[in-house]
Amino acid sequence: MRRLLVAALLLFAAAAAGAWWWISHPLALRAERVEVSIEPGTTAREVARLWVDAGVAVPPEALYQWFRWSGQARRIRAGSYEIGTGTTPRDLLDKMVRGDEALEMLRLIDGWTFRQVRQAMADAPNLKQTIQALSDEQVARLLDLPGGVIEGHVFPDTYAYSRGVSDMTVLRRATAAMSRQLAGAWEARAQGLPLATPEAALVLASIVEKETGVAADRGRIAAVFLNRLKLGMPLQSDPTVIYGLGTRFDGNLRRTDLVADTPWNTYTRPGLPPTPIAMPGLASLQAVLRPEPSRALYFVARGDGSSVFSETLDDHNRAVNQFQKNPKR
The missing domain is CATH 3.30.1490.480 (Endolytic murein transglycosylase)
Structure with a gap:
Protein backbone atom coordinates (compact mmCIF):
# COMPACT_ATOMS: atom_id res chain seq x y z
CA MET A 1 0.00 0.00 0.00
CA ARG A 2 2.79 2.36 0.89
CA ARG A 3 4.47 1.72 -2.46
CA LEU A 4 1.22 2.51 -4.27
CA LEU A 5 0.88 5.75 -2.34
CA VAL A 6 4.42 6.78 -3.17
CA ALA A 7 3.88 5.92 -6.83
CA ALA A 8 0.69 7.95 -6.90
CA LEU A 9 2.43 10.91 -5.31
CA LEU A 10 5.25 10.67 -7.80
CA LEU A 11 2.79 10.57 -10.69
CA PHE A 12 0.96 13.58 -9.29
CA ALA A 13 4.21 15.46 -8.85
CA ALA A 14 5.26 14.63 -12.41
CA ALA A 15 1.88 15.77 -13.75
CA ALA A 16 2.06 18.99 -11.76
CA ALA A 17 5.60 19.63 -12.96
CA GLY A 18 4.52 18.96 -16.53
CA ALA A 19 1.55 21.31 -16.18
CA TRP A 20 3.76 24.01 -14.67
CA TRP A 21 6.22 23.63 -17.54
CA GLY A 99 -8.83 43.08 -20.33
CA ASP A 100 -5.63 43.96 -22.18
CA GLU A 101 -7.32 44.29 -25.54
CA ALA A 102 -5.92 44.81 -29.01
CA LEU A 103 -7.02 48.36 -29.83
CA GLU A 104 -7.34 50.42 -32.98
CA MET A 105 -6.98 54.20 -33.11
CA LEU A 106 -9.24 56.78 -34.75
CA ARG A 107 -7.93 60.32 -35.05
CA LEU A 108 -10.45 63.14 -35.51
CA ILE A 109 -8.83 66.45 -36.49
CA ASP A 110 -9.68 69.95 -35.22
CA GLY A 111 -11.65 71.80 -37.89
CA TRP A 112 -13.08 68.74 -39.61
CA THR A 113 -16.73 68.71 -40.65
CA PHE A 114 -18.95 65.79 -39.79
CA ARG A 115 -18.73 64.72 -43.43
CA GLN A 116 -15.00 64.22 -42.88
CA VAL A 117 -15.69 62.38 -39.62
CA ARG A 118 -17.98 60.02 -41.51
CA GLN A 119 -15.24 59.29 -44.04
CA ALA A 120 -12.63 58.69 -41.34
CA MET A 121 -14.98 56.24 -39.62
CA ALA A 122 -15.75 54.49 -42.89
CA ASP A 123 -12.01 54.04 -43.45
CA ALA A 124 -11.22 52.99 -39.85
CA PRO A 125 -10.01 49.38 -39.52
CA ASN A 126 -12.21 46.88 -37.67
CA LEU A 127 -14.86 49.48 -36.82
CA LYS A 128 -18.42 48.17 -37.23
CA GLN A 129 -20.27 50.44 -39.66
CA THR A 130 -23.80 51.43 -38.60
CA ILE A 131 -24.22 55.12 -39.51
CA GLN A 132 -23.27 55.29 -43.16
CA ALA A 133 -26.86 54.86 -44.37
CA LEU A 134 -28.23 57.34 -41.81
CA SER A 135 -28.66 61.08 -42.26
CA ASP A 136 -26.89 63.52 -39.96
CA GLU A 137 -30.22 64.27 -38.29
CA GLN A 138 -30.88 60.57 -37.66
CA VAL A 139 -27.43 60.14 -36.13
CA ALA A 140 -27.97 63.22 -33.94
CA ARG A 141 -31.30 61.88 -32.69
CA LEU A 142 -29.76 58.51 -31.83
CA LEU A 143 -27.16 60.41 -29.82
CA ASP A 144 -29.82 62.58 -28.12
CA LEU A 145 -28.16 65.77 -29.35
CA PRO A 146 -30.19 68.98 -28.97
CA GLY A 147 -31.87 70.30 -32.09
CA GLY A 148 -30.98 67.23 -34.13
CA VAL A 149 -27.58 68.76 -34.97
CA ILE A 150 -24.37 66.75 -34.90
CA GLU A 151 -22.10 69.21 -36.74
CA GLY A 152 -19.60 70.61 -34.26
CA HIS A 153 -20.74 68.35 -31.42
CA VAL A 154 -17.95 65.78 -31.91
CA PHE A 155 -14.77 66.51 -29.98
CA PRO A 156 -11.58 66.23 -32.05
CA ASP A 157 -9.19 63.79 -30.40
CA THR A 158 -7.62 60.36 -30.86
CA TYR A 159 -9.96 57.58 -29.78
CA ALA A 160 -8.86 54.03 -28.99
CA TYR A 161 -11.48 51.38 -29.66
CA SER A 162 -11.75 47.62 -29.47
CA ARG A 163 -11.93 45.76 -32.73
CA GLY A 164 -15.50 45.09 -33.75
CA VAL A 165 -17.15 47.90 -31.78
CA SER A 166 -19.57 50.15 -33.65
CA ASP A 167 -18.98 53.62 -35.02
CA MET A 168 -21.92 54.77 -32.88
CA THR A 169 -20.08 53.64 -29.75
CA VAL A 170 -17.09 55.82 -30.66
CA LEU A 171 -19.39 58.73 -31.57
CA ARG A 172 -21.08 58.53 -28.17
CA ARG A 173 -17.69 58.94 -26.51
CA ALA A 174 -16.72 61.80 -28.82
CA THR A 175 -19.97 63.74 -28.34
CA ALA A 176 -19.83 63.19 -24.58
CA ALA A 177 -16.27 64.56 -24.63
CA MET A 178 -17.42 67.70 -26.47
CA SER A 179 -20.24 68.16 -23.97
CA ARG A 180 -17.77 68.00 -21.07
CA GLN A 181 -15.23 70.32 -22.70
CA LEU A 182 -17.87 72.87 -23.67
CA ALA A 183 -19.41 72.81 -20.19
CA GLY A 184 -16.02 73.35 -18.58
CA ALA A 185 -15.11 76.24 -20.90
CA TRP A 186 -18.53 77.83 -20.43
CA GLU A 187 -18.23 77.61 -16.65
CA ALA A 188 -14.88 79.50 -16.83
CA ARG A 189 -16.11 82.12 -19.34
CA ALA A 190 -15.31 85.80 -19.08
CA GLN A 191 -18.05 88.25 -18.17
CA GLY A 192 -19.84 90.45 -20.69
CA LEU A 193 -19.60 88.16 -23.71
CA PRO A 194 -22.29 88.53 -26.42
CA LEU A 195 -23.02 84.81 -26.20
CA ALA A 196 -26.23 83.77 -24.51
CA THR A 197 -25.76 80.00 -24.49
CA PRO A 198 -23.05 77.33 -24.65
CA GLU A 199 -24.41 76.39 -28.10
CA ALA A 200 -23.71 79.93 -29.34
CA ALA A 201 -20.16 79.61 -28.02
CA LEU A 202 -19.78 76.31 -29.87
CA VAL A 203 -20.94 77.89 -33.13
CA LEU A 204 -18.50 80.79 -32.82
CA ALA A 205 -15.66 78.47 -31.75
CA SER A 206 -16.17 76.47 -34.95
CA ILE A 207 -15.74 79.65 -37.00
CA VAL A 208 -12.61 80.62 -35.06
CA GLU A 209 -11.24 77.12 -35.62
CA LYS A 210 -11.61 77.45 -39.39
CA GLU A 211 -10.27 81.02 -39.49
CA THR A 212 -7.12 80.39 -37.42
CA GLY A 213 -3.96 79.88 -39.43
CA VAL A 214 -1.47 80.01 -36.55
CA ALA A 215 -2.26 79.28 -32.92
CA ALA A 216 -0.85 82.61 -31.70
CA ASP A 217 -3.65 84.48 -33.52
CA ARG A 218 -6.55 82.44 -32.16
CA GLY A 219 -7.39 84.68 -29.19
CA ARG A 220 -7.40 87.87 -31.30
CA ILE A 221 -9.47 86.27 -34.05
CA ALA A 222 -12.04 85.32 -31.41
CA ALA A 223 -11.94 88.91 -30.10
CA VAL A 224 -12.63 90.32 -33.59
CA PHE A 225 -15.78 88.26 -34.00
CA LEU A 226 -16.95 88.99 -30.45
CA ASN A 227 -16.39 92.71 -31.00
CA ARG A 228 -18.42 92.52 -34.19
CA LEU A 229 -21.27 90.72 -32.43
CA LYS A 230 -21.34 93.38 -29.72
CA LEU A 231 -21.66 96.14 -32.34
CA GLY A 232 -24.16 94.26 -34.50
CA MET A 233 -21.70 94.07 -37.40
CA PRO A 234 -21.91 91.06 -39.74
CA LEU A 235 -19.21 88.50 -39.07
CA GLN A 236 -18.28 88.22 -42.76
CA SER A 237 -16.43 84.94 -42.35
CA ASP A 238 -15.45 83.14 -45.56
CA PRO A 239 -15.55 79.65 -43.97
CA THR A 240 -19.25 80.11 -43.16
CA VAL A 241 -19.92 80.87 -46.83
CA ILE A 242 -17.96 77.79 -47.88
CA TYR A 243 -19.89 75.62 -45.43
CA GLY A 244 -23.18 76.92 -46.79
CA LEU A 245 -22.13 76.06 -50.33
CA GLY A 246 -21.56 72.45 -49.29
CA THR A 247 -20.52 70.17 -52.14
CA ARG A 248 -20.95 73.07 -54.60
CA PHE A 249 -17.70 74.61 -53.32
CA ASP A 250 -14.96 73.80 -55.83
CA GLY A 251 -12.02 75.23 -53.86
CA ASN A 252 -12.32 78.73 -55.32
CA LEU A 253 -14.42 81.26 -53.35
CA ARG A 254 -15.84 83.89 -55.71
CA ARG A 255 -17.45 87.29 -55.10
CA THR A 256 -20.73 85.87 -56.33
CA ASP A 257 -20.52 83.25 -53.56
CA LEU A 258 -20.27 85.97 -50.91
CA VAL A 259 -23.67 87.36 -51.91
CA ALA A 260 -25.33 83.99 -52.55
CA ASP A 261 -27.59 83.71 -49.51
CA THR A 262 -27.62 80.57 -47.35
CA PRO A 263 -28.43 80.19 -43.64
CA TRP A 264 -24.67 80.05 -42.98
CA ASN A 265 -23.60 83.06 -45.09
CA THR A 266 -22.44 85.64 -42.54
CA TYR A 267 -22.05 88.24 -45.29
CA THR A 268 -25.76 88.20 -46.10
CA ARG A 269 -27.13 87.36 -42.62
CA PRO A 270 -26.43 89.02 -39.28
CA GLY A 271 -25.27 87.27 -36.14
CA LEU A 272 -24.19 83.68 -35.81
CA PRO A 273 -25.10 80.94 -38.29
CA PRO A 274 -27.68 78.38 -37.14
CA THR A 275 -25.20 75.57 -36.46
CA PRO A 276 -21.47 75.04 -36.04
CA ILE A 277 -19.52 74.66 -39.28
CA ALA A 278 -16.84 72.26 -38.00
CA MET A 279 -15.40 70.57 -34.91
CA PRO A 280 -13.66 73.16 -32.74
CA GLY A 281 -10.82 72.03 -30.52
CA LEU A 282 -10.46 72.99 -26.87
CA ALA A 283 -8.19 75.93 -27.73
CA SER A 284 -10.91 77.50 -29.87
CA LEU A 285 -13.56 76.97 -27.20
CA GLN A 286 -11.33 78.68 -24.66
CA ALA A 287 -10.41 81.49 -27.06
CA VAL A 288 -14.08 82.34 -27.62
CA LEU A 289 -15.01 82.22 -23.95
CA ARG A 290 -11.87 83.93 -22.64
CA PRO A 291 -10.68 86.04 -25.60
CA GLU A 292 -7.60 88.24 -25.68
CA PRO A 293 -8.26 91.92 -24.92
CA SER A 294 -8.53 93.65 -28.29
CA ARG A 295 -10.52 96.38 -30.02
CA ALA A 296 -9.77 95.01 -33.49
CA LEU A 297 -12.71 94.64 -35.86
CA TYR A 298 -10.85 93.32 -38.91
CA PHE A 299 -8.13 90.88 -39.84
CA VAL A 300 -6.54 89.78 -43.09
CA ALA A 301 -4.21 86.88 -43.85
CA ARG A 302 -0.55 87.72 -44.51
CA GLY A 303 -0.08 84.67 -46.67
CA ASP A 304 2.08 82.77 -44.20
CA GLY A 305 -0.80 81.61 -41.99
CA SER A 306 -0.68 84.60 -39.67
CA SER A 307 -3.01 87.60 -39.78
CA VAL A 308 -2.84 91.41 -39.56
CA PHE A 309 -5.40 92.93 -37.19
CA SER A 310 -6.93 96.40 -37.55
CA GLU A 311 -9.25 98.57 -35.49
CA THR A 312 -10.39 100.78 -38.36
CA LEU A 313 -11.59 100.10 -41.89
CA ASP A 314 -8.94 102.39 -43.36
CA ASP A 315 -6.14 100.42 -41.67
CA HIS A 316 -7.76 97.19 -42.78
CA ASN A 317 -7.99 98.32 -46.39
CA ARG A 318 -4.30 99.23 -46.34
CA ALA A 319 -3.49 95.76 -44.99
CA VAL A 320 -5.65 94.13 -47.67
CA ASN A 321 -3.90 96.17 -50.34
CA GLN A 322 -0.49 95.16 -49.01
CA PHE A 323 -1.02 91.47 -48.34
CA GLN A 324 -3.84 90.45 -50.69
CA LYS A 325 -3.79 92.74 -53.72
CA ASN A 326 -0.01 93.28 -53.78
CA PRO A 327 1.42 90.28 -51.91
CA LYS A 328 4.99 90.82 -53.23
CA ARG A 329 5.30 94.30 -51.79
Whole structure:
Protein backbone atom coordinates (compact mmCIF):
# COMPACT_ATOMS: atom_id res chain seq x y z
CA MET A 1 0.00 0.00 0.00
CA ARG A 2 2.79 2.36 0.89
CA ARG A 3 4.47 1.72 -2.46
CA LEU A 4 1.22 2.51 -4.27
CA LEU A 5 0.88 5.75 -2.34
CA VAL A 6 4.42 6.78 -3.17
CA ALA A 7 3.88 5.92 -6.83
CA ALA A 8 0.69 7.95 -6.90
CA LEU A 9 2.43 10.91 -5.31
CA LEU A 10 5.25 10.67 -7.80
CA LEU A 11 2.79 10.57 -10.69
CA PHE A 12 0.96 13.58 -9.29
CA ALA A 13 4.21 15.46 -8.85
CA ALA A 14 5.26 14.63 -12.41
CA ALA A 15 1.88 15.77 -13.75
CA ALA A 16 2.06 18.99 -11.76
CA ALA A 17 5.60 19.63 -12.96
CA GLY A 18 4.52 18.96 -16.53
CA ALA A 19 1.55 21.31 -16.18
CA TRP A 20 3.76 24.01 -14.67
CA TRP A 21 6.22 23.63 -17.54
CA TRP A 22 3.39 23.83 -20.10
CA ILE A 23 1.79 27.01 -18.77
CA SER A 24 5.20 28.72 -18.62
CA HIS A 25 6.34 27.93 -22.18
CA PRO A 26 5.26 29.59 -25.45
CA LEU A 27 2.18 28.31 -27.17
CA ALA A 28 2.51 26.86 -30.66
CA LEU A 29 0.82 29.19 -33.16
CA ARG A 30 -0.17 28.61 -36.76
CA ALA A 31 0.60 32.28 -37.61
CA GLU A 32 2.79 35.06 -36.23
CA ARG A 33 -0.23 36.88 -34.81
CA VAL A 34 -3.50 35.34 -33.63
CA GLU A 35 -6.60 37.45 -32.96
CA VAL A 36 -9.81 36.58 -31.13
CA SER A 37 -12.93 38.60 -30.33
CA ILE A 38 -14.78 37.43 -27.22
CA GLU A 39 -18.42 38.44 -26.87
CA PRO A 40 -20.04 39.01 -23.46
CA GLY A 41 -21.39 35.77 -22.00
CA THR A 42 -18.88 33.49 -23.76
CA THR A 43 -17.96 30.52 -21.55
CA ALA A 44 -14.37 29.58 -20.73
CA ARG A 45 -14.72 26.41 -22.79
CA GLU A 46 -15.93 28.46 -25.77
CA VAL A 47 -13.06 30.92 -25.30
CA ALA A 48 -10.58 28.03 -25.50
CA ARG A 49 -12.22 26.83 -28.71
CA LEU A 50 -12.09 30.35 -30.21
CA TRP A 51 -8.32 30.53 -29.66
CA VAL A 52 -7.72 27.13 -31.19
CA ASP A 53 -9.93 27.93 -34.20
CA ALA A 54 -8.07 31.22 -34.66
CA GLY A 55 -4.62 29.62 -34.74
CA VAL A 56 -3.41 28.38 -31.33
CA ALA A 57 -2.10 24.89 -32.09
CA VAL A 58 -3.03 23.06 -28.89
CA PRO A 59 -6.03 20.90 -27.92
CA PRO A 60 -8.90 23.17 -26.80
CA GLU A 61 -9.47 20.98 -23.77
CA ALA A 62 -5.93 21.71 -22.57
CA LEU A 63 -6.57 25.46 -22.69
CA TYR A 64 -9.95 25.08 -21.02
CA GLN A 65 -8.54 22.97 -18.18
CA TRP A 66 -5.84 25.57 -17.60
CA PHE A 67 -8.43 28.34 -17.42
CA ARG A 68 -10.49 26.24 -15.01
CA TRP A 69 -7.56 25.03 -12.87
CA SER A 70 -6.25 28.60 -12.47
CA GLY A 71 -9.45 29.64 -10.70
CA GLN A 72 -9.79 32.66 -13.04
CA ALA A 73 -12.03 31.25 -15.76
CA ARG A 74 -14.95 33.45 -14.67
CA ARG A 75 -12.78 36.56 -14.70
CA ILE A 76 -12.09 36.42 -18.45
CA ARG A 77 -13.34 39.66 -19.97
CA ALA A 78 -15.09 40.21 -23.27
CA GLY A 79 -13.05 42.10 -25.84
CA SER A 80 -10.69 41.85 -28.78
CA TYR A 81 -7.33 40.22 -28.08
CA GLU A 82 -4.16 39.56 -30.04
CA ILE A 83 -1.16 37.36 -29.19
CA GLY A 84 2.10 36.66 -30.95
CA THR A 85 4.96 34.19 -30.83
CA GLY A 86 6.37 33.81 -27.34
CA THR A 87 2.99 34.03 -25.60
CA THR A 88 2.58 31.41 -22.87
CA PRO A 89 -0.74 30.00 -21.60
CA ARG A 90 -0.16 32.07 -18.46
CA ASP A 91 0.33 35.23 -20.57
CA LEU A 92 -2.80 34.48 -22.57
CA LEU A 93 -4.99 34.10 -19.50
CA ASP A 94 -3.50 37.14 -17.78
CA LYS A 95 -4.23 39.24 -20.88
CA MET A 96 -7.89 38.24 -20.91
CA VAL A 97 -8.31 38.67 -17.16
CA ARG A 98 -6.77 42.17 -17.29
CA GLY A 99 -8.83 43.08 -20.33
CA ASP A 100 -5.63 43.96 -22.18
CA GLU A 101 -7.32 44.29 -25.54
CA ALA A 102 -5.92 44.81 -29.01
CA LEU A 103 -7.02 48.36 -29.83
CA GLU A 104 -7.34 50.42 -32.98
CA MET A 105 -6.98 54.20 -33.11
CA LEU A 106 -9.24 56.78 -34.75
CA ARG A 107 -7.93 60.32 -35.05
CA LEU A 108 -10.45 63.14 -35.51
CA ILE A 109 -8.83 66.45 -36.49
CA ASP A 110 -9.68 69.95 -35.22
CA GLY A 111 -11.65 71.80 -37.89
CA TRP A 112 -13.08 68.74 -39.61
CA THR A 113 -16.73 68.71 -40.65
CA PHE A 114 -18.95 65.79 -39.79
CA ARG A 115 -18.73 64.72 -43.43
CA GLN A 116 -15.00 64.22 -42.88
CA VAL A 117 -15.69 62.38 -39.62
CA ARG A 118 -17.98 60.02 -41.51
CA GLN A 119 -15.24 59.29 -44.04
CA ALA A 120 -12.63 58.69 -41.34
CA MET A 121 -14.98 56.24 -39.62
CA ALA A 122 -15.75 54.49 -42.89
CA ASP A 123 -12.01 54.04 -43.45
CA ALA A 124 -11.22 52.99 -39.85
CA PRO A 125 -10.01 49.38 -39.52
CA ASN A 126 -12.21 46.88 -37.67
CA LEU A 127 -14.86 49.48 -36.82
CA LYS A 128 -18.42 48.17 -37.23
CA GLN A 129 -20.27 50.44 -39.66
CA THR A 130 -23.80 51.43 -38.60
CA ILE A 131 -24.22 55.12 -39.51
CA GLN A 132 -23.27 55.29 -43.16
CA ALA A 133 -26.86 54.86 -44.37
CA LEU A 134 -28.23 57.34 -41.81
CA SER A 135 -28.66 61.08 -42.26
CA ASP A 136 -26.89 63.52 -39.96
CA GLU A 137 -30.22 64.27 -38.29
CA GLN A 138 -30.88 60.57 -37.66
CA VAL A 139 -27.43 60.14 -36.13
CA ALA A 140 -27.97 63.22 -33.94
CA ARG A 141 -31.30 61.88 -32.69
CA LEU A 142 -29.76 58.51 -31.83
CA LEU A 143 -27.16 60.41 -29.82
CA ASP A 144 -29.82 62.58 -28.12
CA LEU A 145 -28.16 65.77 -29.35
CA PRO A 146 -30.19 68.98 -28.97
CA GLY A 147 -31.87 70.30 -32.09
CA GLY A 148 -30.98 67.23 -34.13
CA VAL A 149 -27.58 68.76 -34.97
CA ILE A 150 -24.37 66.75 -34.90
CA GLU A 151 -22.10 69.21 -36.74
CA GLY A 152 -19.60 70.61 -34.26
CA HIS A 153 -20.74 68.35 -31.42
CA VAL A 154 -17.95 65.78 -31.91
CA PHE A 155 -14.77 66.51 -29.98
CA PRO A 156 -11.58 66.23 -32.05
CA ASP A 157 -9.19 63.79 -30.40
CA THR A 158 -7.62 60.36 -30.86
CA TYR A 159 -9.96 57.58 -29.78
CA ALA A 160 -8.86 54.03 -28.99
CA TYR A 161 -11.48 51.38 -29.66
CA SER A 162 -11.75 47.62 -29.47
CA ARG A 163 -11.93 45.76 -32.73
CA GLY A 164 -15.50 45.09 -33.75
CA VAL A 165 -17.15 47.90 -31.78
CA SER A 166 -19.57 50.15 -33.65
CA ASP A 167 -18.98 53.62 -35.02
CA MET A 168 -21.92 54.77 -32.88
CA THR A 169 -20.08 53.64 -29.75
CA VAL A 170 -17.09 55.82 -30.66
CA LEU A 171 -19.39 58.73 -31.57
CA ARG A 172 -21.08 58.53 -28.17
CA ARG A 173 -17.69 58.94 -26.51
CA ALA A 174 -16.72 61.80 -28.82
CA THR A 175 -19.97 63.74 -28.34
CA ALA A 176 -19.83 63.19 -24.58
CA ALA A 177 -16.27 64.56 -24.63
CA MET A 178 -17.42 67.70 -26.47
CA SER A 179 -20.24 68.16 -23.97
CA ARG A 180 -17.77 68.00 -21.07
CA GLN A 181 -15.23 70.32 -22.70
CA LEU A 182 -17.87 72.87 -23.67
CA ALA A 183 -19.41 72.81 -20.19
CA GLY A 184 -16.02 73.35 -18.58
CA ALA A 185 -15.11 76.24 -20.90
CA TRP A 186 -18.53 77.83 -20.43
CA GLU A 187 -18.23 77.61 -16.65
CA ALA A 188 -14.88 79.50 -16.83
CA ARG A 189 -16.11 82.12 -19.34
CA ALA A 190 -15.31 85.80 -19.08
CA GLN A 191 -18.05 88.25 -18.17
CA GLY A 192 -19.84 90.45 -20.69
CA LEU A 193 -19.60 88.16 -23.71
CA PRO A 194 -22.29 88.53 -26.42
CA LEU A 195 -23.02 84.81 -26.20
CA ALA A 196 -26.23 83.77 -24.51
CA THR A 197 -25.76 80.00 -24.49
CA PRO A 198 -23.05 77.33 -24.65
CA GLU A 199 -24.41 76.39 -28.10
CA ALA A 200 -23.71 79.93 -29.34
CA ALA A 201 -20.16 79.61 -28.02
CA LEU A 202 -19.78 76.31 -29.87
CA VAL A 203 -20.94 77.89 -33.13
CA LEU A 204 -18.50 80.79 -32.82
CA ALA A 205 -15.66 78.47 -31.75
CA SER A 206 -16.17 76.47 -34.95
CA ILE A 207 -15.74 79.65 -37.00
CA VAL A 208 -12.61 80.62 -35.06
CA GLU A 209 -11.24 77.12 -35.62
CA LYS A 210 -11.61 77.45 -39.39
CA GLU A 211 -10.27 81.02 -39.49
CA THR A 212 -7.12 80.39 -37.42
CA GLY A 213 -3.96 79.88 -39.43
CA VAL A 214 -1.47 80.01 -36.55
CA ALA A 215 -2.26 79.28 -32.92
CA ALA A 216 -0.85 82.61 -31.70
CA ASP A 217 -3.65 84.48 -33.52
CA ARG A 218 -6.55 82.44 -32.16
CA GLY A 219 -7.39 84.68 -29.19
CA ARG A 220 -7.40 87.87 -31.30
CA ILE A 221 -9.47 86.27 -34.05
CA ALA A 222 -12.04 85.32 -31.41
CA ALA A 223 -11.94 88.91 -30.10
CA VAL A 224 -12.63 90.32 -33.59
CA PHE A 225 -15.78 88.26 -34.00
CA LEU A 226 -16.95 88.99 -30.45
CA ASN A 227 -16.39 92.71 -31.00
CA ARG A 228 -18.42 92.52 -34.19
CA LEU A 229 -21.27 90.72 -32.43
CA LYS A 230 -21.34 93.38 -29.72
CA LEU A 231 -21.66 96.14 -32.34
CA GLY A 232 -24.16 94.26 -34.50
CA MET A 233 -21.70 94.07 -37.40
CA PRO A 234 -21.91 91.06 -39.74
CA LEU A 235 -19.21 88.50 -39.07
CA GLN A 236 -18.28 88.22 -42.76
CA SER A 237 -16.43 84.94 -42.35
CA ASP A 238 -15.45 83.14 -45.56
CA PRO A 239 -15.55 79.65 -43.97
CA THR A 240 -19.25 80.11 -43.16
CA VAL A 241 -19.92 80.87 -46.83
CA ILE A 242 -17.96 77.79 -47.88
CA TYR A 243 -19.89 75.62 -45.43
CA GLY A 244 -23.18 76.92 -46.79
CA LEU A 245 -22.13 76.06 -50.33
CA GLY A 246 -21.56 72.45 -49.29
CA THR A 247 -20.52 70.17 -52.14
CA ARG A 248 -20.95 73.07 -54.60
CA PHE A 249 -17.70 74.61 -53.32
CA ASP A 250 -14.96 73.80 -55.83
CA GLY A 251 -12.02 75.23 -53.86
CA ASN A 252 -12.32 78.73 -55.32
CA LEU A 253 -14.42 81.26 -53.35
CA ARG A 254 -15.84 83.89 -55.71
CA ARG A 255 -17.45 87.29 -55.10
CA THR A 256 -20.73 85.87 -56.33
CA ASP A 257 -20.52 83.25 -53.56
CA LEU A 258 -20.27 85.97 -50.91
CA VAL A 259 -23.67 87.36 -51.91
CA ALA A 260 -25.33 83.99 -52.55
CA ASP A 261 -27.59 83.71 -49.51
CA THR A 262 -27.62 80.57 -47.35
CA PRO A 263 -28.43 80.19 -43.64
CA TRP A 264 -24.67 80.05 -42.98
CA ASN A 265 -23.60 83.06 -45.09
CA THR A 266 -22.44 85.64 -42.54
CA TYR A 267 -22.05 88.24 -45.29
CA THR A 268 -25.76 88.20 -46.10
CA ARG A 269 -27.13 87.36 -42.62
CA PRO A 270 -26.43 89.02 -39.28
CA GLY A 271 -25.27 87.27 -36.14
CA LEU A 272 -24.19 83.68 -35.81
CA PRO A 273 -25.10 80.94 -38.29
CA PRO A 274 -27.68 78.38 -37.14
CA THR A 275 -25.20 75.57 -36.46
CA PRO A 276 -21.47 75.04 -36.04
CA ILE A 277 -19.52 74.66 -39.28
CA ALA A 278 -16.84 72.26 -38.00
CA MET A 279 -15.40 70.57 -34.91
CA PRO A 280 -13.66 73.16 -32.74
CA GLY A 281 -10.82 72.03 -30.52
CA LEU A 282 -10.46 72.99 -26.87
CA ALA A 283 -8.19 75.93 -27.73
CA SER A 284 -10.91 77.50 -29.87
CA LEU A 285 -13.56 76.97 -27.20
CA GLN A 286 -11.33 78.68 -24.66
CA ALA A 287 -10.41 81.49 -27.06
CA VAL A 288 -14.08 82.34 -27.62
CA LEU A 289 -15.01 82.22 -23.95
CA ARG A 290 -11.87 83.93 -22.64
CA PRO A 291 -10.68 86.04 -25.60
CA GLU A 292 -7.60 88.24 -25.68
CA PRO A 293 -8.26 91.92 -24.92
CA SER A 294 -8.53 93.65 -28.29
CA ARG A 295 -10.52 96.38 -30.02
CA ALA A 296 -9.77 95.01 -33.49
CA LEU A 297 -12.71 94.64 -35.86
CA TYR A 298 -10.85 93.32 -38.91
CA PHE A 299 -8.13 90.88 -39.84
CA VAL A 300 -6.54 89.78 -43.09
CA ALA A 301 -4.21 86.88 -43.85
CA ARG A 302 -0.55 87.72 -44.51
CA GLY A 303 -0.08 84.67 -46.67
CA ASP A 304 2.08 82.77 -44.20
CA GLY A 305 -0.80 81.61 -41.99
CA SER A 306 -0.68 84.60 -39.67
CA SER A 307 -3.01 87.60 -39.78
CA VAL A 308 -2.84 91.41 -39.56
CA PHE A 309 -5.40 92.93 -37.19
CA SER A 310 -6.93 96.40 -37.55
CA GLU A 311 -9.25 98.57 -35.49
CA THR A 312 -10.39 100.78 -38.36
CA LEU A 313 -11.59 100.10 -41.89
CA ASP A 314 -8.94 102.39 -43.36
CA ASP A 315 -6.14 100.42 -41.67
CA HIS A 316 -7.76 97.19 -42.78
CA ASN A 317 -7.99 98.32 -46.39
CA ARG A 318 -4.30 99.23 -46.34
CA ALA A 319 -3.49 95.76 -44.99
CA VAL A 320 -5.65 94.13 -47.67
CA ASN A 321 -3.90 96.17 -50.34
CA GLN A 322 -0.49 95.16 -49.01
CA PHE A 323 -1.02 91.47 -48.34
CA GLN A 324 -3.84 90.45 -50.69
CA LYS A 325 -3.79 92.74 -53.72
CA ASN A 326 -0.01 93.28 -53.78
CA PRO A 327 1.42 90.28 -51.91
CA LYS A 328 4.99 90.82 -53.23
CA ARG A 329 5.30 94.30 -51.79
